[in-house]
Amino acid sequence: MPTPFDIWSPIFRAPFSGDVTQEITPRFLSPDIKGSPAIEEKVVREVASYGKQLGKVLEALQALSAATDTPLPEIDALVEQVEAAKADAKAALRAEAAAALARLKAVDEDAWREVRGG
Template structure:
């Protein structure tokens, strides 16, 4: 490894330092990435997972728009758009099932913790749901 001949002129930029942008710059790029916040009636965590892991809003709306426009103008649907939309729909349904399983598991863990820490409080919570 050769030493940096300019290191003496720039303290802190010795051989043990990295050049700018030579490491992980993903945090830097997040500054310029759009962030979508969902404040609708649905589950924000689920919506975020779908947009992040399945298909962005644009990826969902693109095939849908193409199909609607084709139907509205009496044209044949563009090849492959219905398949894209069907694939996205199946992936969204899978994500919803996974999310629902996760919700139940989190509830079970929370109730188990409550039972261990305060059995009387657990009984109160269960009664609230039975009578509520």
């Protein structure tokens, strides 16, 4: 049974009421991108993601910090947070895979054995 909110929900969006993912790949002819969107897209698709590029910059900053004995606590904290987020994502993916394998075993043990490699 519809509620009065159903009429307004397509018009008004509360925080986190819709997709909360954000694509950060360059969009062709976007006013958000300075320079050449075609080059940006090529670099991201063929060379390295923004995360990979930023990771290299952070590594370089940490190497310079160590070489010059100049502490960069904000950079170190950022690197730790990134590594923690990566570890969390890997753990979640691992748990998701284990749950999927358990479901497969419950419904099709032969397929489960095949996927497990034996």
